Amino acid sequence: MSNDKKIDELSGTEVTGHEWDGIEELNTPMPRWWLGIMLLTVVWSVGYVILMPGIPLLNSYTKGLLGHTDRGRVDTAITDMHEARSVYAQKLLTTDFQAVLKDPDLLDDPAVFRFALAQGKSLFGDNCETCHGARGRGFIGYPNLNDDIWLWGGSFNEIRQTITYGIRSTHDESRLSIMSAFGRDEILTREEIKSLTDHVLSLSDTTKDKSPRGATLFAQNCVSCHGENGGGSREFGAPDLTDADWLYGGSRAQIRTTIFNGRQGMMPHWNQRLSADQIVALSVYVHSLGGGE
Amino acid sequence: MTELKIGHDNKPDPNHGQTTRKTVAHGVERSFAKAVSPSTPESLYKKRTQVYPKAVKGTYRSLKWFIMAILLGIYYITPWIRWDRGPSAPNQAVLIDFENARLYFFFIEIWPQEIYYITGLLILSALGLFLATALFGRVWCGYACPQTIWTDLFMAVERFFEGDRNARIKLDKSPWTSKKIAKKTGKHIAWLLISMATGGAWILYFHDAPRLLTDLFIGHAPQTAYVFLALMTFFTYALAGFMREQICTYMCPWPRIQAAMIDDQALNVTYRFDRGEPRGAHKKGETWDGRGDCIGCRQCVAVCPTGIDIRDGAQLECIGCALCIDACDDIMVKIGRPKGLIAYDTDANIERRLKGQRNQFNLIRPRTILYTIAFFGVGAVMVYSLLNRSVLDMNILRDRIPNYVTLSDGSVRNGYTIKILNKATAPRELRIDAMGLDATQMSIVGLKKINGQFILSVPADETLDYKVYLAIKDVSQLSDREIFHLKLTDIKTQENTLTETMFITGNPK
Numbered sequence: 001m002s003n004d005k006k007i008d009e010l011s012g013t014e015v016t017g018h019e020w021d022g023i024e025e026l027n028t029p030m031p032r033w034w035l036g037i038m039l040l041t042v043v044w045s046v047g048y049v050i051l052m053p054g055i056p057l058l059n060s061y062t063k064g065l066l067g068h069t070d071r072g073r074v075d076t077a078i079t080d081m082h083e084a085r086s087v088y089a090q091k092l093l094t095t096d097f098q099a100v101l102k103d104p105d106l107l108d109d110p111a112v113f114r115f116a117l118a119q120g121k122s123l124f125g126d127n128c129e130t131c132h133g134a135r136g137r138g139f140i141g142y143p144n145l146n147d148d149i150w151l152w153g154g155s156f157n158e159i160r161q162t163i164t165y166g167i168r169s170t171h172d173e174s175r176l177s178i179m180s181a182f183g184r185d186e187i188l189t190r191e192e193i194k195s196l197t198d199h200v201l202s203l204s205d206t207t208k209d210k211s212p213r214g215a216t217l218f219a220q221n222c223v224s225c226h227g228e229n230g231g232g233s234r235e236f237g238a239p240d241l242t243d244a245d246w247l248y249g250g251s252r253a254q255i256r257t258t259i260f261n262g263r264q265g266m267m268p269h270w271n272q273r274l275s276a277d278q279i280v281a282l283s284v285y286v287h288s289l290g291g292g293e
Numbered sequence: 294m295t296e297l298k299i300g301h302d303n304k305p306d307p308n309h310g311q312t313t314r315k316t317v318a319h320g321v322e323r324s325f326a327k328a329v330s331p332s333t334p335e336s337l338y339k340k341r342t343q344v345y346p347k348a349v350k351g352t353y354r355s356l357k358w359f360i361m362a363i364l365l366g367i368y369y370i371t372p373w374i375r376w377d378r379g380p381s382a383p384n385q386a387v388l389i390d391f392e393n394a395r396l397y398f399f400f401i402e403i404w405p406q407e408i409y410y411i412t413g414l415l416i417l418s419a420l421g422l423f424l425a426t427a428l429f430g431r432v433w434c435g436y437a438c439p440q441t442i443w444t445d446l447f448m449a450v451e452r453f454f455e456g457d458r459n460a461r462i463k464l465d466k467s468p469w470t471s472k473k474i475a476k477k478t479g480k481h482i483a484w485l486l487i488s489m490a491t492g493g494a495w496i497l498y499f500h501d502a503p504r505l506l507t508d509l510f511i512g513h514a515p516q517t518a519y520v521f522l523a524l525m526t527f528f529t530y531a532l533a534g535f536m537r538e539q540i541c542t543y544m545c546p547w548p549r550i551q552a553a554m555i556d557d558q559a560l561n562v563t564y565r566f567d568r569g570e571p572r573g574a575h576k577k578g579e580t581w582d583g584r585g586d587c588i589g590c591r592q593c594v595a596v597c598p599t600g601i602d603i604r605d606g607a608q609l610e611c612i613g614c615a616l617c618i619d620a621c622d623d624i625m626v627k628i629g630r631p632k633g634l635i636a637y638d639t640d641a642n643i644e645r646r647l648k649g650q651r652n653q654f655n656l657i658r659p660r661t662i663l664y665t666i667a668f669f670g671v672g673a674v675m676v677y678s679l680l681n682r683s684v685l686d687m688n689i690l691r692d693r694i695p696n697y698v699t700l701s702d703g704s705v706r707n708g709y710t711i712k713i714l715n716k717a718t719a720p721r722e723l724r725i726d727a728m729g730l731d732a733t734q735m736s737i738v739g740l741k742k743i744n745g746q747f748i749l750s751v752p753a754d755e756t757l758d759y760k761v762y763l764a765i766k767d768v769s770q771l772s773d774r775e776i777f778h779l780k781l782t783d784i785k786t787q788e789n790t791l792t793e794t795m796f797i798t799g800n801p802k
Contacts (some may be wrong), residue, residue, distance in 0.1 A: 032341065104741055135695070138695075144695070147698045149701050245702075290762050
């Protein structure tokens, strides 16, 4: 501090010498206990560094005597969460959702249903949205789960079966069917495929011309799975060709490609990745998206 | 501002030997109190000097005891007041229920999303403080601030154990004897008990009071209750027992803010130097002509809880407790001069009197009018919104992914997540209708129709989500989006709530 102390006339307090537009800063002394508190925080920080992880080293860091780690806390929190959920998880397995979803009155604890929906929603986000899109909106080749159109069935049990074992997955119990590549494997000629495409188009759109040749080809090659009138079959996961919904697109070119190359959409089996109760929750959620039967 | 010079009897007197006489006027003893917060500091850090405020009797002291009794009474009794809200809600009149996210205040119940009521309350408090400050200076600090109330209480306890000012100074200087230890121990035990009672009352506001009190003693109370009990105990003990005026001088922002609220028309505890100066000792029988009424007895300094000399003028440290008024009035009566040498007065009045004009008290000024209007304006808005607060609400979140779903039969379906807020204390059964939309089909996840209707049940004082699907068979005659309302109707009371939403048809714009 400088020797020539300047004193503010009005307050009689020494000034620091800092001045802004004629306003000078007073050098009011701090109370000594304030300094004490600051020193206390310094002492505290020493103790803190000793007890808690603190100083970064080259490849590691000081661990601290208390052995605290944030990861450890997350692990504990997750364990606690699973424990808290286990009560409801048990109830998910013992509840007959196939019946409950038809008649909600059968459920004695509505919280179980809400728990299933909440857990199903987050599981869907983590596991299913990659292919089926946000909230199961669907893309070309990946079914929309909001509508009432189901390839393999939309009841709770069917949905659960599909999620558990997958479609054309590597699991032995997987749902399985084959849509042949009629063109690539030279089962039909290009001309025949063109006629067949015309016929398939006319199934859902009555304004389109009927093709007698196509109808014959359809009867020979397609009815075994898609049904006599093209109404589809859930036994084989064969789509209804008479409705307005097309999994792989409904334009002439898209339908022709489907017949030419065949379609082998695949969904993995989830029974190894998800627990049985999680699959129940997921099935309830998918059922609740609007199309559940 | 003035020609008059304020005397400095606080400074070491050069003629020390001559002024050691104890009486400064007939029957008035000089107090050798020194202002511990003198206006000229010495070093970078200042050691705190203990303030030993002297006991005082008088109008303002009585007023302060009265206010203290009422405020402490409110603080300690409030959690015990019961208020019947029916079986599904707590029966504590004032309760901040963090576990269930509810705030109860007698007939008012507030949900977390209605926190703006608290904002309104804070605005009201601020405006009230502004108004009080513009009218009467730091009355909040002097009479109502918890720091002042508890410090006052602690000082009373201190006086009870250790005696008044002089006895306390003597005691602190004396060596540690068993008597001194006994006095000090008694004081600290009493302080700690008061502190614990303070912390104990605090936590009662957050839980059911009778149950928490029992739980507290048998060790079953929540951990947070013990933590806050300990915190409040520690801070009451430290702040009212030891920190005292240091809180006001160094920590509290209010003294700084108040500088902007106080103008030269605001009533403040003021030493009327126009009447008091020149000060000096007075002998009985001497004339009062040509001198001021201040006899330099320093009683005002002796009673000051912040250790200042009010005669130095308005100061940051002054909390406006008015105890120096009582002390000075007492002396004025003794020496036969009129009361009010120190009084609630304004700087403007001092100037007027110096010019020979009359006193003028301008309580009605643009600033006070504005504060009053703002205060009652905000108050009216709050009362209005509280009276019209709905106890049944519905928020609608329309599905955006996907915006609409085409079903196999060609009909179009939209999904809605509705959140029903039942703020009533009874469970509700609600009917739902789509108003202004020819929906051909409605379904609700987890519900089935009873007598052709969906009955949505919501427990008392809770929110519940439902997923509602509406489908329209033929949308060809509709626009791309149809605005409509969902209406909830209480089956019993017929209370209803209407919320606007829309139906996306997927038709081109």
